[in-house]
Amino acid sequence: MTGVSGGSPSGVAREPARTGGDAPSFREMWRDLAPIGRNATSGGYRRYAWTGADGECRDWFRAQAEGRGLAYEVDGNGNQWAWLGDPARGGAVVTGSHLDSVPDGGAYDGPLGVVSAFAALDELRASGRIPDRPLGVVNFGDEEGARFGLACVGSRLTAGRLTRAEAHELRDADGVSLPRAMEAAGLDPDALGPDPERLARIAAFVELHVEQGRALDHTGDPVGIASAIWPHGRWRFDFRGEANHAGTTLLADRRDPMLGYAETVLAARREAELAGALATFGKVAVEPNGVNAIPSLVRGWLDSRAPDQATLDTVVGAVERAAREHGARHGLDVDVVRESATPVVEFGHALRDEIGRILSAGAGLFGEAPGPARTAPGARSVPVLPTGAGHDAGILSGTVPTAMLFVRNPTGVSHSPAEHAAEADCLTGARALTEVLWGLTRGQDLT
Ligand code: GLV
Ligand code: MN
Ligand code: MN
Numbered sequence: 001m002t003g004v005s006g007g008s009p010s011g012v013a014r015e016p017a018r019t020g021g022d023a024p025s026f027r028e029m030w031r032d033l034a035p036i037g038r039n040a041t042s043g044g045y046r047r048y049a050w051t052g053a054d055g056e057c058r059d060w061f062r063a064q065a066e067g068r069g070l071a072y073e074v075d076g077n078g079n080q081w082a083w084l085g086d087p088a089r090g091g092a093v094v095t096g097s098h099l100d101s102v103p104d105g106g107a108y109d110g111p112l113g114v115v116s117a118f119a120a121l122d123e124l125r126a127s128g129r130i131p132d133r134p135l136g137v138v139n140f141g142d143e144e145g146a147r148f149g150l151a152c153v154g155s156r157l158t159a160g161r162l163t164r165a166e167a168h169e170l171r172d173a174d175g176v177s178l179p180r181a182m183e184a185a186g187l188d189p190d191a192l193g194p195d196p197e198r199l200a201r202i203a204a205f206v207e208l209h210v211e212q213g214r215a216l217d218h219t220g221d222p223v224g225i226a227s228a229i230w231p232h233g234r235w236r237f238d239f240r241g242e243a244n245h246a247g248t249t250l251l252a253d254r255r256d257p258m259l260g261y262a263e264t265v266l267a268a269r270r271e272a273e274l275a276g277a278l279a280t281f282g283k284v285a286v287e288p289n290g291v292n293a294i295p296s297l298v299r300g301w302l303d304s305r306a307p308d309q310a311t312l313d314t315v316v317g318a319v320e321r322a323a324r325e326h327g328a329r330h331g332l333d334v335d336v337v338r339e340s341a342t343p344v345v346e347f348g349h350a351l352r353d354e355i356g357r358i359l360s361a362g363a364g365l366f367g368e369a370p371g372p373a374r375t376a377p378g379a380r381s382v383p384v385l386p387t388g389a390g391h392d393a394g395i396l397s398g399t400v401p402t403a404m405l406f407v408r409n410p411t412g413v414s415h416s417p418a419e420h421a422a423e424a425d426c427l428t429g430a431r432a433l434t435e436v437l438w439g440l441t442r443g444q445d446l447t
Contacts, residue, residue, distance in 0.1 A: 023068050026119040026430055027423070033060060033111055037101065044104025044417035049142035049153070050078075050181040057099035057111075061139045064118050070137070075198060076191030077157040078141035078182060084121060085134035091203045093440045094136035095120065095433060098143030098154075098392060105144070106419020108210035112407060112426060114139055116208045120434040131441030133203065140392040147172045147181070149234070149301075150340050155392035159399050160194035167192050173285075199399050204351055204440050207393035208405040208433050210421050214412035215385045222425040223432045224383040225355055226347055226404035229394040231312050232305035233341035237264060237281075237323055240333040243288060243296035255331040257298040258286070260323065267322035268302060268315075277306035277315045278388060301339075305388045309344060345394040351401045356382050358439035359432055389414070405432060 024032070037045050037053030047053045058080060065072040065082030073081050085092075097113025117137040124131065141154030148170040156162035168189065170178040179189030216224050239257035265281045272279035280303045287297040302319060306312035320336045327334035359382045385406065393402045407421050407429035421429075 023118070023122045024064070026115060026427060029064065029115045029118060030107075030111075030426075033057065033099075033115065034107065036060065039104060042104045042417055045101040045107065046103060047099060047101040047105070048103075048147040049100050049144075050147070050178075050185040054100050055185055058139065061099065061114065065137070068118070068121070070121075074187070075158065075195055076188070076193060077154050077195065078185075078187050079154045079158060080139040080141075082118075082137040083134055084125075084136075085131065087134045087136060087198075087201050089134055090201045092134040092136050092201050093131070093437055094138055094202050094205045095208065095437060096136070096138035096140070097207050097209060098140045100142055100144050100146065102144045102146050102415045104417055105146075105415055106210075106413070106417060108407075108409070108419050108421050108426075109212070109414055110143060110209075112210045112421065112429070113208040116407075116426070116430040116433050119430040120437055123431070123434040124438055129438050131438065133441040134201075135437060135441060136202070138205075143392055145234075145340075148178050151234075151342075151390050152392050152395045153178070155395040157192055158195045158199065159395055160196070161395060161398075164190075164192045196399075199396070202400045205393060205396050205400050205402045206355070206405065206433070206436055206440070207391055207402075208407065208429055209389075209391060210414065210419065211385075211406040211409040212387060212389045212412070212414035213385075214409070216383060216406060216408035217410050217412065219383045221383050222408045222428040223359065224385050224406040224408075225352055225359070226387060226393070226406060227352070227384045228347060228386040229342075229345040229390060230305045230307055230386065230388045231309045231342060231344040232303070232388065232390055233312070233316070234339045235302040235304070235316060235320075236335075236337045236339055237261070237300045237302060237320075238333075238335040238337075239264075239298045239300075239323070239327055240335075241296060241298075241331065242294070244294045246292040246294055249294060254294055256294050257327075257330070257332050258295055260327040260330045260332045260334065261298040261300050263326040264319065264323040265300070267326070268304075268319045271315045271318040271322070272304070275306065275311050275315045277304065277311050279304045279315055279319060307386075342390055342394065345397050347393075347397060347403055348401050351403045352384065354439070354443065355403050355405070355436050356384070358436050362432065362435045405429065405436065 036056045037047035070082040095117040098110040145151035239260040241255035241257035268279035281300045283301040285299045408425045
């Protein structure tokens with residue numbers, strides 16, 4: 001269901017019908033999103049792409065756009081957009097993030113960027129600051145890749161970094177294909193594909209995100225700016241052995257894939273430690289998955305990230321060698337398939353520095369404590385930090401000038417129900433985003 005509402009049929013927003021003064025506040029938006037897809041037992045979110053919970057989040061986004069009199073549209077890749085001003089004019093400044101989650105994810109990863117985007121837009125309008133440039137809010141589809149295994153599907157397709165044919169091959173754990181899932185959610189899977197015209201209209205994309213580490217907690221700042229995203233990827237390791245009876249098969253006679261898998265998990269940890277990288281086996285599937293049966297198959301997914309590509313390649317190469325060696329010792333067949341790879345992202349310095357200048361000039365936004373990683377000496381400069389987490393901003397950065405703001409996370413915990421940010425910091429983040437959007441919509445050259 002690609003289309004536009006709340007503006008003219010061409011997607012051009014009329015003059016805003018509302019000033020934003022009666023739009024729901026940050027707290028109200030947060031409260032309305034909070035119950036959607038929340039599992040009562042774990043307290044975590046299960047908002048997987050193109051499921052009912054994701055649909056409810058998307059309905060919420062649409063209602064926020066239309067309630068503010070913004071032009072609402074869904075692009076061919078299922079990303080949702082809300083526009084103040086006519087995007088066809090070009091030179092747009094866009095902000096937003098995603099609303100889907102990992103299994104039992106936290107409330108902030110994604111939604112904080114979308115709620116802050118609407119709040120920032122409201123603040124601009126309430127203070128009479130109507131931008132010269134079109135201003136967009138976006139909810140990218142299927143950022144976490146929790147259901148189909150590949151992260152950032154919506155932005156990858158749009159940026160031409162995933163083809164329609166590749167997207168059509170994606171399957172969830174029940175064998176449902178991405179096209180069928182999108183169709184069931186009312187979208188046309190034949191519309192998937194690169195969208196260069198849309199991206200050409202965007203002069204800058206700024207994604208606000210909860211920090212997924214503790215750097216800001218250490219510097220004492222509520223808000224930071226991203227410098228880079230580590231290269232990362234996902235690899236599927238299949239260990240095939242022989243199913244047999246757990247009570248009658250002698251240890252010496254077994255071809256037990258769990259052993260090869262377990263030794264590979266430990267090897268991954270060792271290799272990551274040696275290289276100063278990260279390696280995680282966070283998902284595993286076992287067949288036949290019976291307590292009293294030796295498995296026939298253990299399939300584990302490696303997520304690995306490193307400060308640079310060479311280190312990442314070294315770690316993954318070493319883990320693969322370990323898997324093959326341990327597999328051979330246990331009489332297993334081992335297959336390793338790279339499911340995704342995202343190269344390092346270094347956010348453009350011009351936009352990053354401009355955002356640093358805008359925020360450093362902002363009154364009372366930042367903590368006073370000096371930090372080690374600042375744009376410039378001085379108590380009001382903003383920390384600039386790398387992250388190991390992937391983001392739609394990273395995917396777009398090859399095509400569009402892109403930047404990220406981080407909001408302090410006092411424990412650093414993320415991808416967990418315990419993920420948290422103080423409300424005061426979230427509001428500071430939204431104010432920082434407001435100033436950034438205002439500064440950027442007034443700038444002449446954002447490249
Ligand atoms: C997304 O959050 C990722 O880094 O995997
Ligand atoms: Mn995430
Ligand atoms: Mn995220």
